[in-house]
Amino acid sequence: MTTPGGRRVGRPRAVERAGKGADPRGELLGAAAELFTVKGYAATSTRAVAERAGMRQATMYHYVSGKEELLAELLESTVAPSLACARTLLTEDGRGARERLWELCRADVEVLCGGTYNLGGLYLLPEVRGERFAGFRTARDELKAAYRELVAGATSLEGGELDLRTDLVFGLIEGVILIHRSDPTRPVSEFARATADAALRIAGV
Amino acid sequence: MTTPGGRRVGRPRAVERAGKGADPRGELLGAAAELFTVKGYAATSTRAVAERAGMRQATMYHYVSGKEELLAELLESTVAPSLACARTLLTEDGRGARERLWELCRADVEVLCGGTYNLGGLYLLPEVRGERFAGFRTARDELKAAYRELVAGATSLEGGELDLRTDLVFGLIEGVILIHRSDPTRPVSEFARATADAALRIAGV
Structure with missing residues (x-):
């Protein structure tokens, strides 16, 4: 079976992967990313993840505590690189806020669209409201605060209007998932640069 | 239990709703909207939907064929009003394309954010790729084509650049879910008007 995007899914990967010697935790994360996005999170069993990664279910528990840990780590992987980028950009006083905002938008879209699977879609799972995902939510909040600081620096907005513009910019970036x-x-x-241009237009700079 | 938005969830609604005399199909759709968005689609059983709507599971099957039909109808309800609006706007030659594009964006955001539950999040379910949801996808494609026609009318864009701008505008609107x-x-x-303003800036008009 081939998806419209040309990626093969549904192959008996467990067999192919066995003996490849890849990092087992990385194999599990890759298998979880595929199954969560193609079949859905709730419909994916830990057993299916283990099999896709080419190991027994019991072996899997040497590496991860379960499905929630895999989802939390996948979600954090969609935020961590952008957050690192944002922290660096916030300290670069030499460049204008407008240019740094553009760069953050561009880099963030690259992260969100750059992987094999569309992990951004997992943001909307009801499960993400749970305690296990507090780390992801905190990182996402810090990233959004960085957007707000750069929007504030690039414009003369403040208060509710600044919040609204920030929400629209951040919404556009996360909306690239769709x-x-x-x-x-x-x-x-190319898409990342065009989205960054659009984000600056929304910010009004 | 109360959500951050102030909506009460998890109440024993089946009891409260019994005997209210509301349209049974509407009761089922309301119960499904609540459970699919709060607990998740895969985690919701048809039995849970029936109980929340105050009826037995067997009775439910007099009104709907199952969970997929409920999801398909909920998804279509997020597109149908905007599509009707778009069809009307496309025929209104008296108003400029810019003004009609703004109005479509505003109306669409009102639909997407106007309900009690955030149904837009259901767009990303892997299940929506299935045959049962062809009607929803067709309606969404027609809505997107209307956006494209209005963006084309309001700008001098064409070809790939027109597609890209349309995708960014449509992405912002559907991103309001997030x-x-x-x-x-x-x-x-107020949010719908601000988003429509932002969409025009993205379109470049």
Whole structure:
């Protein structure tokens, strides 16, 4: 079976992967990313993840505590690189806020659209409201605060209007999840630059 | 239990609703909307939907064929009003394309954010790729084509650049799902106008 984006799914990967010698935790995360996005989180059993990663279910528990840990780590992986980028940009006083905001938007879209699977779609799972995902939510809040600081620096907005513009910019960036699904063949780097341009227009700079 | 947005969830509604005399199909759709968005689609059983709607599971099957039909109808309800609005706007030659694009964006955000539950989050379910949801996908495609026609009319864009701008505008509008979750107390009508303004800036008009 081949998806419209050209990725093969549903292959008996457990067999292919066995003996490859890859990092077992990485194998589990890759298998979880595929199954959670293709079949859905609730519909995926820990057993299915283990089998896809080419190991027994009992072995899996040497590496991870279960499905929630895999989901939490996948979600954090969609935020961590952008947050690192944001922290660096916030300290770069030499560049204007407008240019740094553009760069954060571009880099964030690259992260969100750059992986094999559309992990951004997992943000909306009801399960993400749970305590286990507090780390992800905290990182996402810090990232959004960085967007707000750069929007504030690039404009003269403040208060409720600043919050609204920040929400619209951040919403556009996270909304690329939905856009990228509609045309996964579009080159990510070009799409990331166009989205950053659009974000600056929304911010009003 | 109360959500951050102030909506009560998890109440024994089946008891409260019994004997209210509301349309049974509407009761089922309301119960499904609540459970699918609060607990998740895969985690919700048809039995749970029936009980929340105050009826037995066997009775439910007089009104609907199952969970997929409920999900398909809920998804279509997020597109149908905007599509009707778009069809009307496309025929209104007397108004400029810019003004009609703004109005479509505003109306669409009102639909997406106006309900009690955030149904837009259901767009990303893997199940929606199935045959049962072809009607929803067709309606959404037609809505997106209307956006494209209005963006084309309001700008001088064509070809790939027109597609990209349309994707960004449409992505912002559907992305309001994510934004509205972050501050559900913001008045929808004000938010819808601000989003329409932002969409015009993205379109470049």
